Amino acid sequence: MGIWKNVYRYFLSTDKLYWLLMLLISAYGLLILKTIPTPPDNSRSYFTTQFIAMVIGYSGAIFITFLDYKEISAYWYVVAGFCVFLLIFTLKFGKPVTGADGVNAKAWISIPVIGTFQPSELTKIGFLISFSKHLNELKIRGKLSSFLHVILLALHALIPIALVHLQGDDGAAIIFFCMFLFMAFGAGIPLRYFFGLALSLFILVPVAWKYIMSDYQKSRILITYNLDSDPLHYGYQQIQARTSIGSGGLWGRGLFQSPRVNNCLVSVQQSDFIFSAIGEQLGLIGCSGAVLLLFLFLLHTLRIAKNTKDLLGSSICIGFFGMITSQMLFNLGMCLDLLPVMGITLPFFSAGGSSAACLYFGFGLVLSVYMHHDRFDYGGLALNTK
Numbered sequence: 001m002g003i004w005k006n007v008y009r010y011f012l013s014t015d016k017l018y019w020l021l022m023l024l025i026s027a028y029g030l031l032i033l034k035t036i037p038t039p040p041d042n043s044r045s046y047f048t049t050q051f052i053a054m055v056i057g058y059s060g061a062i063f064i065t066f067l068d069y070k071e072i073s074a075y076w077y078v079v080a081g082f083c084v085f086l087l088i089f090t091l092k093f094g095k096p097v098t099g100a101d102g103v104n105a106k107a108w109i110s111i112p113v114i115g116t117f118q119p120s121e122l123t124k125i126g127f128l129i130s131f132s133k134h135l136n137e138l139k140i141r142g143k144l145s146s147f148l149h150v151i152l153l154a155l156h157a158l159i160p161i162a163l164v165h166l167q168g169d170d171g172a173a174i175i176f177f178c179m180f181l182f183m184a185f186g187a188g189i190p191l192r193y194f195f196g197l198a199l200s201l202f203i204l205v206p207v208a209w210k211y212i213m214s215d216y217q218k219s220r221i222l223i224t225y226n227l228d229s230d231p232l233h234y235g236y237q238q239i240q241a242r243t244s245i246g247s248g249g250l251w252g253r254g255l256f257q258s259p260r261v262n263n264c265l266v267s268v269q270q271s272d273f274i275f276s277a278i279g280e281q282l283g284l285i286g287c288s289g290a291v292l293l294l295f296l297f298l299l300h301t302l303r304i305a306k307n308t309k310d311l312l313g314s315s316i317c318i319g320f321f322g323m324i325t326s327q328m329l330f331n332l333g334m335c336l337d338l339l340p341v342m343g344i345t346l347p348f349f350s351a352g353g354s355s356a357a358c359l360y361f362g363f364g365l366v367l368s369v370y371m372h373h374d375r376f377d378y379g380g381l382a383l384n385t386k
Contacts, residue, residue, distance in 0.1 A: 013371055014065065014367060014370070014371060015300075015304065015367060015370045015371075017300060018297075018300050018301075018304070018363075018366075018367065018370070021293065021296055021297045021300060022297065022348075022360075022363055024293055025293050025294065025297060025348045025349075026054055026348060028289070028290060028293065028349070029050070029348050029349040029350075030047060030050060030051060030054070031255070032274060032277055032278055032281070032349060033046045033047045033050050033270060033274075033351055034047045035255050035256050035258075035261060035277065035281060036261060036264075036269060036270045036277055036351075037261075037262060037264060046270045046351040049351065049353050050351055050352075050353070050356055052353065053352075053353035053354075053356040053357045054356060054357075054360065056357045056360075057356055057357040057358070057359065057360025057361060057363075058360055060357065060360060060361050060364060061360045061361060061363050061364030061367065062364065063364070064361060064364030064365055064367070064368050065364050065367045065368050065371055067368060068368065068372045069312065069313055069316060069365060069368040069369050069372060070312060070313075070372070072129060072365075072368070073129055073132065073133040073136075073312055076129055076130045076133040076134075077130075079126045079129050079130055080126060080129075080130040082126070083119070083122065083123040083126035083127070083130075083160070084159065084160075084163070086119035086122065086123065087119055087120065087123060087160065087163040087164065087167070088163065089109065089119075090106065090107060090108070090109050090119045090120075090167060091106060091163065091166055091167050093109065094106040094107060094108055094109050094167065095108045095109060095110055095116060104168050104214075105167060105168030105169050106167050106168060107119075107120060107164065107167045107168065107169040107172070114353075115353070116354075117353075117354050118352075118354035118355065119354075120160070120164045120167070120169060120172040121172075121352075121354040121355045121357075121358040121359075122354070122358050122361075123160050123164075124172075124175065124176070124179065124323055124358065124362070125358050125361045125362050125365065127157075127160055127176065127179060127319070128179070128315075128316050128319040128320060128323075128362060128365060129316070129365070130156070131153075131156060131157065131179075131180070131183055131315070131319065132183065132311075132312050132313075132315035132316045132319060133312065134153060134156055135153070135183060135184070135187040135311055135312075135315050136310065136311045136312035136315065138153070138187075139187065139188075139311045144187060144188055144189060144190075145189075145190050150189060150193050153180075153184060153189070154180075154197075157176065157177070157179075157180035160173075160176045161173045161176045161177055161180075164176065169343070170217070170342065170343075171330075171342045171343035171344040174326070174330065174342065174344070175323060175326055175327055175330075175344065178322055178323070178325075178326035179319050179322045179323050179326070181194075181322070182318055182319060182321065182322025182325075182326075183315050183318055183319045183322065186305070186314065186315060186318035187311055187315055219234050220234060220340040220341050220342070221340045223235050223340070224238070224337065224338075224339065224340040227239050227242075227337060236267075237266065237267050237268075237273065237341060238334070238335075238337050238341065240260075240265050240266045240267075240276070241266050241269075241273045241275075241276040241334075241335050241337075242276075242335075242336070242337055243260070243265075244258075244260045244261070244265070244266055244269075244276040244277070244279055244280040245275070245276050245279030245280065245287070245335065245336070246279075247260060247279075247280055248279045248280040248281065248282065248283035248284070248286070248287075249283050249284070250283050250284050250285060251282070251283045251284075251285055252279070252280065252281045252282035252283035252285070252286055253280055253281060253283075254281060255281050255282070256281075258277075258280045258281045260280050261277050261280055261281060270350070270351040271345055271350045271351050271352055272331065272334065272341070272343060272344070272345060272350065273334070273335055274345075274346050274349050274350045274351070275287065275290070275331065275332060275335040275346055275349075276335055278290055278349075279335075290346075290349065291328075291332070294324070294328055294347065294348075297324070298321055298324055298325055298328075301317055301320060301321045301324070301366055302317070302318075302321055304317050304366055304369060304370050305317030305318050305321065305369075307370075307373075308369055308370075308373070309373065313369040314369075316365055316366065316369055317366050317369055320362045320363075320365065320366050323347075323362065324347045324359075327344055327345065327346070327347050328346060328347060330342060330344040331344050331345060331346040331350075332346070347359055
């Protein structure tokens with residue numbers, strides 16, 4: 001009876017609507033992955049891999065909710081140091097992935113039994129903790145407007161951005177940059193610094209185009225505005241995705257019976273282009289449902305941030321909001337031919353064990369913020385009675 005009593009008290013203390021939205025999104029994502037054929041050389045199906053990642057992710061999320069986010073952030077230097085070590089280790093010993101169009105990334109490491117793991121996904125969660133702590137400390141000291149300390153904040157964000165760029169994973173670098181922007185803006189950094197950043201980027205874009213960006217990255221950007229000029233190479237993936245989404249019409253062609261999905265005509269449809277599989281099989285209704293669920297989830301994340309009494313907790317929530325929002329917008333932009341292909345997945349829907357598990361860890365962090373405001377003792381751990 002003691003166990004069930006504790007489960008009941010935990011249920012009372014948690015955010016039930018947030019959990020419901022998360023479970024609905026997870027179920028929807030698993031359903032879509034179940035419909036996508038797995039290559040014969042894969043030892044596990046996309047569905048099985050995602051389900052295992054979800055079990056690990058949910059277990060980690062529940063564990064995190066028992067921990068006070070303030071206590072977690074007290075060890076920010078351990079979290080940050082471990083994440084930097086992981087990124088440098090991956091850069092040195094990671095598994096390279098190359099593509100015919102010039103892709104050359106070293107963003108994964110091999111782990112016995114588990115398989116490949118992408119450390120940048122875990123680093124995003126670590127960044128939520130360390131950067132939120134940095135912002136909170138500056139607010140306590142009244143230094144959020146200080147030019148020197150704003151520069152130090154930018155350098156803090158530049159560390160993971162630079163390391164994942166060196167790995168060849170510029171998609172992850174973009175997400176880190178977006179998280180930095182959302183969290184800095186949410187913390188109340190003066191707008192003059194954002195204008196200064198925008199001006200700096202405007203000046204640096206031509207330099208990046210000439211000296212930093214690879215040929216395949218330039219081609220991906222240019223082809224976005226004229227896909228039909230190279231329909232069998234750089235334009236192929238987005239043309240096929242667009243065709244799949246359009247072929248679904250209003251209601252879709254049906255789960256497990258959509259020919260383009262069944263024949264894998266859209267490359268990496270299980271990951272970067274999962275939205276095309278939703279569009280063909282469930283049509284506009286299915287696509288709208290996926291976007292609506294994510295929108296409601298994001299809206300509730302902002303609600304938790306708004307009700308949080310301290311900058312540390314609200315920054316964690318806003319950072320998670322920024323991560324999910326930017327990934328969703330960039331992924332949908334890719335699938336709808338509005339943005340170039342950049343290897344960014346649709347949160348909670350795309351296949352990927354590392355990404356899925358770590359997203360749930362972020363979900364657990366936000367719940368920790370929610371559950372540790374008005375506290376009572378719960379087996380030595382603090383929860384609230386909302």
